[in-house]
Amino acid sequence: MHVLKRWLIVPKLRVNREIRIREVRVIGPEGEQLGILPTVEAYRKAQEMGYDLVEVAPMSQPPVCRIMDYGKYKYELSKKEHQSRRHQKSTQVKEIKLRPRTDKHDLEIKIRQIRGFLEEGNKTKVSVNYRGREMANQEMGRNVMQSVIANLTDCGTIEYAPRMEGRSLIMVVAPKN
Structure with missing residues (x-):
């Protein structure tokens, strides 16, 4: 687990060069299937499109990676978490x-x-x-x-x-x- 802010805990996802698997299943930025590619080639495609390669399902065979803007993804996760916390009612x-x-x-x-x-x-x-x-x-x-x-x-x-x-x-x- 990786702590993004003091109140938000986000699972640590491997990004770009942190992905050490030989082949990965790649999903494009619009959600389209790009197939099973070597990690190096998938990383290169992500770089050409101006995005990051993010491992979203590390336990599947082969691991699933998505081409996306990782910074924007983390921001959206933190906004979702903040919204869900706002609507919780705490009883003391x-x-x-x-x-x-x-x-x-x-x-x-x-x-x-x-x-x-x-x-x-x-x-x-x-x-x-x-x-x-x-x-x-x-x-x-x-x-x-x-x-x-x-x-x-x-x-x-x-x-x-x-x-x-x-x-x-x-x-x-x-x-x-």
């Missing part, structure tokens, strides 16, 4: 941390934050962290998690049910579609 996973003894009003504020994240289209990871002797009474944390679930049923779906991971009770809420 936001995180809200709670404690087993989180007060009612504080919990309402956190739930409001989660609602905001879900309305923006982001998944939200909700975790209840236990410290010290709170591990002995895990039911308090489960009650906090159940109240969060009850308040979010209208705008989110539980993607990952509440589950213990180490000293944390964790769940993931996804926006409803």
